Structure formats: C-alpha cells, structure tokens
Amino acid sequence: MAADRTNAIDVERELRLLAGSLVVPAADLVDAVMARVVAEPPPARRPRFATAAGAAGAWIRTRWRATALVVLGAVVAVGAATPVGAAVARWFTFGGVEVVHTPVPPPSTSVAVATSSAAPGLSLSAAAGRVGFTPHVPAGLPAPDTITVSPDDRVMSMTWSESGLRLDQFLGRPSPLFVKKSYQDIEFVEVGDDQGLWFDGPHELVYLDPDGSERRETARTAGRTLLWIDGSVTLRLEGAGSLDRALDIARTVR
Amino acid sequence: MEDLGSLGDAELVARVCAGETAAYAVVVRRYTGIALRTAAFLGAGADAEDVAQEAFVKAYRALGRFRPGSAFRPWLLTIVTHEARNRHRSDRRRRDRELLPGVDLPAAGPEELAEVGERRALARHALAGLPDEQRDVLVCRYLLELDERETAEVLGIAPGTVKSRTSRGLKRMRSALSAHSALEVGGGR
Numbered sequence: 001m002a003a004d005r006t007n008a009i010d011v012e013r014e015l016r017l018l019a020g021s022l023v024v025p026a027a028d029l030v031d032a033v034m035a036r037v038v039a040e041p042p043p044a045r046r047p048r049f050a051t052a053a054g055a056a057g058a059w060i061r062t063r064w065r066a067t068a069l070v071v072l073g074a075v076v077a078v079g080a081a082t083p084v085g086a087a088v089a090r091w092f093t094f095g096g097v098e099v100v101h102t103p104v105p106p107p108s109t110s111v112a113v114a115t116s117s118a119a120p121g122l123s124l125s126a127a128a129g130r131v132g133f134t135p136h137v138p139a140g141l142p143a144p145d146t147i148t149v150s151p152d153d154r155v156m157s158m159t160w161s162e163s164g165l166r167l168d169q170f171l172g173r174p175s176p177l178f179v180k181k182s183y184q185d186i187e188f189v190e191v192g193d194d195q196g197l198w199f200d201g202p203h204e205l206v207y208l209d210p211d212g213s214e215r216r217e218t219a220r221t222a223g224r225t226l227l228w229i230d231g232s233v234t235l236r237l238e239g240a241g242s243l244d245r246a247l248d249i250a251r252t253v254r
Numbered sequence: 255m256e257d258l259g260s261l262g263d264a265e266l267v268a269r270v271c272a273g274e275t276a277a278y279a280v281v282v283r284r285y286t287g288i289a290l291r292t293a294a295f296l297g298a299g300a301d302a303e304d305v306a307q308e309a310f311v312k313a314y315r316a317l318g319r320f321r322p323g324s325a326f327r328p329w330l331l332t333i334v335t336h337e338a339r340n341r342h343r344s345d346r347r348r349r350d351r352e353l354l355p356g357v358d359l360p361a362a363g364p365e366e367l368a369e370v371g372e373r374r375a376l377a378r379h380a381l382a383g384l385p386d387e388q389r390d391v392l393v394c395r396y397l398l399e400l401d402e403r404e405t406a407e408v409l410g411i412a413p414g415t416v417k418s419r420t421s422r423g424l425k426r427m428r429s430a431l432s433a434h435s436a437l438e439v440g441g442g443r
Contacts, residue, residue, distance in 0.1 A: 011428045014377040015396035021374045022397065024294045027303045030282045033310040034275075042273045043317035098319070129387075132411030132419075152339075154410050171412060210336040210410075211309070212316035232412060 094197055095172040095234030097227060098179040098208070099186065121146040131156045133171055133233055140252030141165070150207075165239040165249070172234050179206045179214065180222075189226070189243065191250045196228035198243050226250055259283075263326035271317055282310050285330055288398065292331050292408075295393045298338035305341055309334040328400070328407040335408055380430040388423030391416055 128135050130149045135156055144158035144167075155170045180203050187198040205222040207215040225238045226246035235253065240246035258266065258280045269277040289309060294302035313333050320329055381389060394405040395416075402420075406413040 009428055009431050011424045011431065012396065014373070014431065015381070015392060015427075018374050018377045018381070019397045019399070021371075022295075024291050024302060027286065027290060027306070029286050029289075029303070029307050029310060030279050032307050033282045033314075034279050036311050037278060037314045038275055040315070042275065043271055043315060132387075132409070132415035134412075152410075171410065211312035211333045212319040213312070 094227060095229040096170050096178065097234060097236070099197070100179055122149060123147070127156050131170070133169075136169055136230060136233060136235060136253045138167065138249050138253045140249055155207075163239070165237065167253075168236045168238075169233050171232055172229065178236075179208055180204070180225075180227075187243070189228075189247065191226070191228040191230075191247060194228050194230050196226055196247075196250070198246070199225045199227070200243070264322065267317055267320060267326060268322070270314070278314055281326075285310075285327065288327070289330065289334050292334045292398055293338045295397050296335050296338045296390065298341050301341055302338075305337045306334060309337045312337065325404070325407075328404040331398075331400070331404070331408045332410070376431060376434050377427075380427045383430060384423050384426055388419050388426065391419040392423045392427070395420055 122130070124135060124137070124147060127147045127149050130153045132153070135158075137158075141160060141163075145161045146157075146159050148157050148159075149155065150157075155168055157169075158167045159165065180199065187200065189196045189198050199222075202221050202223060203225070204219060206219040209215060222238055224241065224243075224246070225236055226240065226243070227234070227236045228250060229235070230253070235250070237246055237250060240249055258269075258277055261269075261277075261280070263281070263284075266277045266281050270281070286306065289306040290302050293305040293309070298305040309330070313330050316333065320326070381392060384392065390409055391405060394400045394408055395402070400408065402413050402416045405416045409416070411419075
C-alpha cells in the first residue's frame with residue numbers, strides 16, 4: 001500500500017544524511033574581515049537617553065522602561081554616532097520599530113499616506129502565507145481595497161483608499177525593521193491591553209534591512225500614526241487623523 | 255594574554271562596541287563555518303565566501319542595533335541570509351534550478367558509496383523541488399541544524415509557521431522520494 005511505502009521512508013533521516021554529505025569549502029575570513037573593520041570606528045552602541053532631556057523626556061523615559069519590561073523584555077542601548085549625527089537625543093526600539101528623536105523636522109513636510117501601490121493586490125490568505133504570521137484585521141472597517149506584501153515578505157499592508165487609511169503589520173525582531181524619526185514628542189497610549197505609541201505629527205519613516213542599513217529610496221514622511229504591538233506582531237495605522245479615531249479602529253483589530 | 259575565545263557572545267559584542275575591535279576576530283572565527291554553510295545553502299552557492307565576508311562586515315557596523323540579551327547566532331545568520339538573497343535576487347531562476355549551486359556531493363568511489371551517493375542525490379533533488387518557503391525552512395532545520403526559534407528569526411517568520419512549513423515540506427519530500435525504489439531497498443540502512 002502507498003501508505004506503508006511512504007511510512008518506510010524516514011525523510012528527516014535522509015535530510016540529516018544529506019547534510020553530512022554536503023561539503024562547503026572552508027575559508028578563513030578573519031583576516032579579510034578584520035582588515036576591513038579595523039579602520040572603522042567602533043559600532044555605534046548608542047548612549048542611554050540624553051541626560052539633558054527635560055521633564056517630558058524624563059516622563060517618557062520612565063514610562064518607556066515600564067513598557068519595555070512588559071512588552072519587549074529588553075532595553076536597547078543607544079549610541080553617539082547616529083544616522084543624523086550628534087543631533088539625535090533619544091533612541092529606542094518598540095516592537096519592530098526603532099524610534100529616533102531628532103530636534104529638526106523631517107526633510108519633507110508634505111505628508112501623503114501611501115494608500116496606493118503598483119503591486120497587484122493579494123487575498124488575505126495569500127498575503128498571510130507570504131509573511132508567515134496570522135494577519136490582524138480591523139473588524140470595524142470594511143474589507144481593505146488592497147492587500148500587499150513587501151518584496152522581501154516582511155511587511156503586510158492593507159489600504160482603504162476612500163478613508164485614506166493604511167495598516168502595516170510585521171513581526172517584531174531582535175533588530176528593528178523601520179526607523180521613525182520624530183522631532184516631536186510621542187505619546188504612550190493603551191490600545192486595549194496592548195501598549196502603543198502615538199506620533200502626533202509628521203515623521204520620517206525609513207525601512208531597515210536586517211543589517212540595519214537604511215533603505216533611503218523608500219523613505220517617506222508619514223503623518224500622524226498609531227503604533228502598537230499585539231503579541232509578536234507590530235502594527236502601524238496611518239491616516240486616521242486623530243488619536244481617538246485611531247484608537248477606535250485599533251480596538252476593533254482582531 | 256587574555257583568552258578572548260573563552261568569552262561568550264554577549265561579552266564579546268560588548269567589548270567590540272566598547273572599542274576592543276580585536277574581540278570581533280573571535281566572533282568571526284566562531285561563526286565562519288555556519289555563516290559559510292548558510293550562505294551556500296540559502297542562495298549564494300559558490301559565492302558563499304564573498305557573501306559571508308560581506309555579512310560579517312555589515313554585522314560589525316550593525317552591532318549597535320543588536321539588542322543585548324538576544325541570541326547572537328540567529329541575528330548574524332539573518333544578515334547572512336539577506337546578503338545571500340540579495341546576491342542572487344536578479345538570478346532567482348538559477349537558484350530554483352540548482353539547489354546549492356557550487357556545493358558538490360562527494361565523488362562516487364566504491365560500489366557502496368555510489369549507492370549512498372544516489373540516495374543523497376535523490377534527497378537533494380526532492381529538496382530542490384520544494385516551493386521556496388518550504389525548502390528554506392527545511393534547509394535551516396536539517397542542513398544548518400538550527401532550532402525552530404532560530405529558524406523563525408533567520409527567515410523572519412513566526413515559530414508556528416516554521417512548524418507548519420516543516421511538516422508540509424517533509425510530507426511533500428516523502429511523497430517525492432516514495433516514487434524511487436532505491437530508497438525502499440536501502441531504507442533500513
């Protein structure tokens with residue numbers, strides 16, 4: 001019988017034997033790598049929050065520590081050298097997002113929610129298969145007009161063109177996926193039982209490669225955004241206008 | 255002189271960030287083997303050495319963003335995987351056609367070795383025939399011997415997805431292999 005025949009094959013064992021037979025040529029990379037990095041400054045282990053932070057900063061710092069313990073379980077150190085130089089005052093990671101405070105506005109002040117995409121839309125299940133997690137869906141909204149997944153399968157985006165809403169979701173990782181540069185203070189909020197951040201103004205949104213390099217070509221100025229973490233997934237909702245409306249929508253996300 | 259080789263990853267990373275660049279040599283030495291295999295099996299093939307070297311340099315620059323307290327190995331391999339895929343993004347069809355290009359099976363010697371070689375070739379062929387997302391998971395789990403959590407991190411997917419893709423991939427390989435009598439004959443060995 002077919003079932004008996006297939007049971008006789010131990011595929012896991014075959015794979016382990018295959019692994020043992022595949023020989024990758026050895027190489028000594030130490031000298032080559034060290035020759036390239038030795039002249040570079042030490043990697044930017046960022047300093048802890050700037051000591052000059054004011055009362056608002058102190059509040060954020062305190063709240064953030066509490067948040068980090070609950071949500072992330074790990075606090076990220078901070079560094080002197082940063083993408084925008086010594087101007088950066090504060091820096092931390094929230095879910096899959098690195099948040100950088102800058103004292104200057106983002107380069108562009110025109111804010112447009114990217115609700116359209118040249119990529120063809122996907123079904124929810126097809127998108128879920130690509131990103132590898134169960135997508136969250138806002139029950140309080142109609143079905144999205146488009147569902148897309150980034151070329152590297154890391155970010156799923158839903159857009160509603162009529163209301164100008166955009167919901168991005170991605171897994172939190174040991175390294176952040178986006179960097180948000182905000183020159184305004186952010187607000188810590190509660191989204192149901194989850195922790196969230198509210199960006200009450202324009203900020204620069206930059207996609208990060210796994211090695212931490214910024215993908216400048218896709219950088220854009222984002223408007224008011226609610227960011228929150230649900231389990232292992234980080235969500236960002238853009239285009240809701242006010243915090244109240246963003247929270248209303250976020251609370252219906254299942 | 256202090257034996258840096260006895261230090262753990264977290265301590266080494268902390269020292270590199272504090273300016274002790276030489277500590278990074280220990281990190282590179284420790285992970286060269288797995289970095290080369292990851293690069294070779296996840297898309298770089300014969301370019302594995304270049305890809306691994308580039309990944310180590312990028313990882314050095316990104317150390318400041320590494321979250322202290324998390325595991326270093328999967329974080330590094332995530333960068334290696336990204337680099338390997340970038341290298342071959344423009345040539346994806348080639349990657350689909352030949353699994354592990356540049357990596358050769360041991361040359362067939364005596365009769366018995368030839369038979370063993372054939373079994374390996376069949377397994378390799380069946381693995382290469384899987385959909386990308388199932389193959390990548392099986393490569394991480396069985397060829398690189400990463401655990402589920404590490405695999406999830408390296409591929410940027412949820413641990414539950416690793417589980418489901420593993421089981422789908424194994425099932426698919428099993429039916430592909432069951433078509434070959436060679437495995438039934440040699441199945442007990």
